[in-house]
Amino acid sequence: xxxxxxxxxxxxxxxxxxxxxxxxxxxxxxxxxxxxxxxxxxxxxxxxxxxxxxxxxxxxxxxxxxxxxxxxxxxxxxxxxxxxxxxxxxxxxxxxxxxxxxxxxxxxxxxxxxxxxxxxxxxxxxxxxxxxxxxxxxxxxxxxxxxxxxxxxxxxxxxxxxxxxxxxxxxxxxxxxxxxxxxxxxxxxxxxxxxxxxxxxxxxxxxxxxxxxxxxxxxxxxxxxxxxxxxxxxxxxxxxxxxxxxxxxxxxxxxxxxxxxxxxxxxxxxxxxxxxxxxxxxxxxxxxxxxxxxxxxxxxxxxxxxxxxxxxxxxxxxxxxxxxxxxxxxxxxxxxxxxxxxxxxxxxxxxxxxxxxxxxxxxxxxxxxxxxxxxxxxxxxxxxxxxxxxxxxxxxxxxxxxxxxxxxxxxxxxxxxxxxxxxxxxxxxxxxxxxxxxxxxxxxxxxxxxxxxxxxxxxxxxxxxxxxxxxxxxxxxxxxxxxxxxxxxxxxxxxxxxxxxxxxxxxxxxxxxxxxxxxxxxxxxxxxxxxxxxxxxxxxxxxxxxxxxxxxxxxxxxxxxxxxxxxxxxxxxxxxxxxxxxxxxxxxxxxxxxxxxxxxxxxxxxxxxxxxxxxxxxxxxxxxxxxxxxxxxxxxxxxxxxx
Numbered sequence: 001x002x003x004x005x006x007x008x009x010x011x012x013x014x015x016x017x018x019x020x021x022x023x024x025x026x027x028x029x030x031x032x033x034x035x036x037x038x039x040x041x042x043x044x045x046x047x048x049x050x051x052x053x054x055x056x057x058x059x060x061x062x063x064x065x066x067x068x069x070x071x072x073x074x075x076x077x078x079x080x081x082x083x084x085x086x087x088x089x090x091x092x093x094x095x096x097x098x099x100x101x102x103x104x105x106x107x108x109x110x111x112x113x114x115x116x117x118x119x120x121x122x123x124x125x126x127x128x129x130x131x132x133x134x135x136x137x138x139x140x141x142x143x144x145x146x147x148x149x150x151x152x153x154x155x156x157x158x159x160x161x162x163x164x165x166x167x168x169x170x171x172x173x174x175x176x177x178x179x180x181x182x183x184x185x186x187x188x189x190x191x192x193x194x195x196x197x198x199x200x201x202x203x204x205x206x207x208x209x210x211x212x213x214x215x216x217x218x219x220x221x222x223x224x225x226x227x228x229x230x231x232x233x234x235x236x237x238x239x240x241x242x243x244x245x246x247x248x249x250x251x252x253x254x255x256x257x258x259x260x261x262x263x264x265x266x267x268x269x270x271x272x273x274x275x276x277x278x279x280x281x282x283x284x285x286x287x288x289x290x291x292x293x294x295x296x297x298x299x300x301x302x303x304x305x306x307x308x309x310x311x312x313x314x315x316x317x318x319x320x321x322x323x324x325x326x327x328x329x330x331x332x333x334x335x336x337x338x339x340x341x342x343x344x345x346x347x348x349x350x351x352x353x354x355x356x357x358x359x360x361x362x363x364x365x366x367x368x369x370x371x372x373x374x375x376x377x378x379x380x381x382x383x384x385x386x387x388x389x390x391x392x393x394x395x396x397x398x399x400x401x402x403x404x405x406x407x408x409x410x411x412x413x414x415x416x417x418x419x420x421x422x423x424x425x426x427x428x429x430x431x432x433x434x435x436x437x438x439x440x441x442x443x444x445x446x447x448x449x450x451x452x453x454x455x456x457x458x459x460x461x462x463x464x465x466x467x468x469x470x471x472x473x474x475x476x477x478x479x480x481x482x483x484x485x486x487x488x489x490x491x492x493x494x495x496x497x498x499x500x501x502x503x504x505x506x507x508x509x510x511x512x513x514x515x516x517x518x519x520x521x522x523x524x525x526x527x528x529x530x531x532x533x534x535x536x537x538x539x540x541x542x543x544x545x546x547x548x549x550x551x552x553x554x555x556x557x558x559x560x561x562x563x564x565x566x567x568x569x570x571x572x573x574x575x576x577x578x579x580x581x582x583x584x585x586x587x588x589x590x591x592x593x594x595x596x597x598x599x600x601x602x603x604x605x606x607x608x609x610x611x612x613x614x615x616x617x618x619x620x621x622x623x624x625x626x627x628x629x630x631x632x633x634x635x636x637x638x639x640x641x642x643x
């Protein structure tokens with residue numbers, strides 16, 4: 001075993017040096033942070049001492065924490081030039097790490113050009129550094145918010161209140177043994193730092209009762225039966241922010257194209273969907289105008305092909321579908337309730353609408369192309385952003401290729417814009433390259449790497465609908481109610497690393513994709529979930545049952561529990577319309593469209609409440625098209641109320 005003797009002995013425990021990381025430290029078996037420490041060691045984020053201990057109650061210096069931050073966030077970009085600290089000479093063992101941490105904005109110094117590398121880091125500093133590394137921000141009343149969480153909020157220094165509030169509402173803060181006591185000015189222990197890093201890196205190993213603001217609800221959490229169908233989807237969401245003209249997504253053959261890698265060579269035939277979601281932004285008045293999206297369909301055969309437009313909708317956030325302040329739940333009988341373009345677009349398609357800007361069908365002659373959509377994303381004044389969400393359900397009686405392109409509209413003398421012609425779109429398709437800027441490249445998923453970057457989707461995903469009747473067993477006929485006072489939930493929209501303890505990944509696989517885009521359609525935008533619950537009261541007592549859509553925290557901390565937030569936070573994780581069909585207590589079929597706004601960690605109100613007599617059954621159908629501008633996963637929860 002070799003040691004780098006130029007490093008202080010105390011640094012061995014945090015640096016991944018030549019000391020092997022023990023996977024079973026001898027002194028943490030009964031420590032509250034044991035699970036987290038054991039998760040971090042094999043990731044080479046922490047290591048133990050030569051005697052096999054971890055010393056979870058020992059303190060950690062600012063220099064050691066700088067090293068740990070670089071291990072935890074190795075890809076953080078530099079934000080500023082380096083500086084000179086009087087007490088960190090070039091001969092100091094952590095000089096380079098402190099400089100690198102400063103450049104990345106993790107740390108600042110003290111007055112007089114000091115860093116105090118050997119000072120034990122207070123908890124308030126450790127939490128604040130992590131909040132900065134995660135780019136968390138808070139714009140509300142920080143002091144008032146902190147007093148809702150911590151009995152000792154008054155001890156938090158003024159300079160740190162915004163950072164601590166940001167970390168708290170993002171469920172990063174861990175307090176042991178009393179979750180209501182932050183102890184901001186106490187020195188952080190190695191066990192506490194490990195737990196904070198776990199939360200920051202989404203390593204779900206911290207016991208939830210020690211996470212500030214988290215409420216635990218023990219209940220059955222089940223994988224969703226069934227699977228996605230095999231209908232292909234033209235899925236165009238990367239780059240989300242479009243600043244330069246070019247090809248957003250093309251399934252045309254690459255032969256003869258100036259940039260062959262921009263064309264995926266995938267023909268659609270029969271049923272297929274088209275989903276697109278893109279944003280334009282203008283920082284200066286010179287960047288304002290109209291960025292057009294052109295969806296082009298080509299018939300490569302020697303016979304005419306008809307493409308039917310079954311349902312379709314496309315909306316701009318401004319002025320057609322602005323993000324509105326809405327109640328958590330609002331009846332949406334006529335489709336007039338929405339918040340954002342994704343919410344309105346998916347609500348229309350869920351109702352079977354074909355918006356007037358779309359034809360009922362396209363008849364495409366042999367070897368020819370036609371425009372299916374030619375709509376602008378307009379910005380009149382800077383600085384501003386605008387976005388467009390589009391969803392189409394199509395059926396073709398022959399093979400067709402599809403492309404989604406971005407091109408600036410030409411301003412007319414009267415101030416309006418001229419849309420690109422088919423010839424101009426075809427020219428861009430033949431000679432153009434990728435639209436930009438490109439989104440971040442996804443990190444590998446097998447094995448995963450922290451921090452994980454899922455990135456955005458550009459390609460052909462497989463699956464347009466998840467339709468299933470949920471019963472007690474695969475061949476069963478009904479779904480028994482939970483016991484009074486209890487509930488069970490089925491996951492909706494789970495993805496890699498975020499399965500709510502079920503291990504089920506619902507993300508649509510990619511049949512074709514660009515190499516720098518997402519490996520899976522992680523959020524299943526535009527996928528229809530059509531879930532039937534044949535509920536039955538198998539007891540000899542009348543029961544009252546509720547059915548709810550909920551948005552628990554993303555956490556893999558254990559099976560058969562969900563985590564919610566109290567107090568509630570402002571981060572909206574679901575905006576969209578849900579269709580509920582059921583027989584009411586009078587036996588009459590009811591269909592209800594309900595628009596939901598749900599925040600991160602929000603339990604949600606019941607979609608319906610039903611009374612079931614002993615031995616009776618009631619069928620409930622819940623349908624939704626997963627809307628863009630939402631963040632999965634959610635759960636569909638059935639709860640029997642206490643008698």
